[in-house]
Amino acid sequence: MTAAVEEPRRMTRDELRTLFLFESLTDEQLDWLAREGHVTKVDEGKVFSEGDEATCCYVLVSGGLRMCKLLQGEEVEINRTSQRGVYAGAFNAFFGADDRKGYTASMYVLEPSEFFEIDAATMATMMNAWFPMAVHLIEGFVMGMRRTNETMGQRERLLALGSLSAGLTHELNNPAAAAVRAVSTLRQRVAGMRSKLAMLADGTLDTTKLHQLVAIQEAAVEKVAKAPERSPLELSDAEDELSDWLDEHGARGSWDVAPVLAAVGLDVAWMEEVLTAVGPEYLEGAIRWLMYTIDTESLMNEIDDSVTRISTLVGAAKQYSQIDRSPYQVVDLRELLKSTLVMMSNKLQGITVVKDFDPELPPIPAYAAELNQVWTNIIDNAVGAMNGSGTLTLRTKRDGAYAVIEIGDTGPGIPAEIRNRIFEPFFTTKPIGEGTGLGLDISWRIIVKKHHGDLRVDSQPGDTRFKIVLPLNPENEIEAQADLS
Template sequence: MNPDVRPRLRQIELFAGLTDDQLDWLASVTEERHLGDGEVLFQDGDPARHFHVLLDGELVVTKVVDGREELLTRHTTRPRPGDGHEGKPPAAHRFTGELPMLTGGDYVATAVAVGPTTVLSCSKQAFFDILARCPSVAAVLLPVLAWRITSSEVQARNRATVTALGTFAAGLAHELNNPAAAVARAAEDLGPVIDALADTAEKWGHRADDRERSVLRQTLDEIVRTPSPADTDPFALADLEEELDDWARERGAQRPTALASALAERGLDRPWLETRVTGIRQQVFPVALDQLSALLEARGLTTQLRTAGPRISALVAATRDYTNLDRAPRQEFWVPAGLDATLTMLRPKLTKVRIVRQYAPDIPPITGYPTEINQVWTNLIDNAVDAMDGEGVLTLRTCLQGNCVTVEIGDTGCGIPAGSLSRIFEPFYTTKDVGKGTGLGLHLSYRIVTQRHGGAMSACSAPGDTWMTVRLPVNATHTKGDC
């Protein structure tokens, strides 16, 4: 063996405890590889065939998540001042690829060389031989592996939080757009309408007598009290509105559009109006129509404002229920309220989805972390919608079973392959295409339900009929396995 290899290996913490014979054997089952700047060591999704030890240089480990390349970590033998690796053990810099070796899976990220880089690579069989023949290697490797799994879960949880906040922000912005736009339009239109109302009111007040003013008030009240028809033909509605507008203009009205719209929306036609205003003199008739139109337009705008205000308040309340920004972390909460708040936040994705709610009336509140549970609902509903390609039936059921609130979320999507069903809660396992899923969403949801809340989570699936079941204990004090 090359006499320079043994001291180089002994400087690496992973091999520091090996004897000279073990180092000689190690050199015989490994291969030294030299990488140029930008050269790929392994690719996300490729079969994991080698374990790699960093002898010199730097590796950048990245993963494509939702179409964006994210930096997971850097392994380097040349640390620079200011490089903060957030508690990363020094030994973790010097090897990579052990996780897929141990799980029998594929590489879960991509490693690329930064500058000239040298690695020592060994086959999967040689990796297991090293663990068997060199116990000191396992003593260093396993704590690093545990740290990496924990770190990956923290990163995924943070990513899930950011994704949930992004989904939440998009949903909130979409839902607020209509009432906010209504408020903006009403505020913009209200100024000219008030001016017109003041102008027509002055003319009407000077020219009309008490009897005519009473006729106009009664007509206005009757129009406002008349509900819109349940079924409306849009073409007939447009024709009626045009007929009323033309009729009013022929009689000298200057601003009859609001009057024509208000009457047509309620199914009131020209003969109806003529019978109501027969007592108004011809010389003040145009002013009467303009006054009536201005009053109806002003009422219409104030109605828009009254409608938009509560809608915005309701959205703010749903936001508060979803995020629990103004409450303690652990608290009592009602599961159906969290499901409904999540549906509100995801509404832009649910435009073509029929939602069926089957909430039992006797659901008691539970104690736990509602923000985390709402992230579970977000993940499960989002997955269901993806499985249906945005169209289908989403069913939400809740019931009380013993000491547990049971939530079932069903979809009519493509289903989960039978071979994957037993693995969907495993970390890094995903049935989505590379770049579309981290394989940690369901795993994190599972941990939130089982470890944070002492509940249980399961799945059953067939094409067109997939159900995710979550059971959460009611009592504040619980132990894992209550459900």
């Protein structure tokens, strides 16, 4: 409800000079202000609301005020004062239209108060006429900071993209190289199988025994997918036992054959079945054929796994970069977090990753690529803080009309003396050349300004948690803020 306003009165030159904002003005300037401005008495209540058209500048003459900003639909007090001469409202009226179109906060009076009120247009005329150089300097400073933030923000994104690209290239190279090696070895094994198969099927091995050998082969192939988990010592003992049996039965190269057979759980009992099926004459050929079969199946599994890993990495890269997708879309936050982890897997070596994702968290409309940048910035800082070892925890949950994402680490924590500065542009604790100080500033603007959410941090040694809050329905959030104003 708008506070009651009484009839205004004028202030004299001497009264205006008692306000620190005007104490250095000339008599002529003070006289002009006395004519153009007036005193407004305001009872307890709201004077103006954040986001409203900025029409007036208010200078406190007596009483007290408090300033508030909207955060997740609630007003948060940012200042409370009774100091004479403090100012609020359209004090930046001399800027360009884009910079002064709305009040940046809401103002309330704490008690019946008096303000010297200046119209925004009058403020703009006064500043540009009396202090043209100051106006140019301030506008230059503001524009310069804006351009610097934009340029450095782009560089921050490029640096992050370059780092992720290098990690992705490394991750793609491993399965690709494994697939190439497996294909080369597979070609050799297939050639060996053909040779041994031709020898076994030369007509001297009767059909019954050949069928028995094929049955043994099929059973061995099934064991490849169900190879038992054994300790290195157990595996070594099994290889020695097989090698001894092969040597006793005149099989050559037992040192080459035994590890392949033992790896999938074949033992002396299996070798006895092979011996019974083909007899001593064809034993070595049958064992080699069995080894090639097992090796071939294992190599095909390795190729399948490698190609699947490549496909997963490419899919994660598309999900992370949001290629060919609308910037603003309905997204699953869990999938965005998973794709970011895949993209950063090279940096997460030695780090234990814990994922605690709420399966009931609904998709939300958001700028997916920019949220991925937020996860990347925070996770990168967390990994750096843990210095190569620790636990990274990612948690999602629903809290009423909001989605909550927590990213925690077990690093040394953020010192209390700098905790309030970490979201400032260009503030960084990293060595020169390793950080621009814009990662968290960009993240804060993406979450708070663009998604109407909240980003905060709680930190103590061994437990640092960044908490991101996003509205499930941003349109309702914007409407709620408008209603409050």
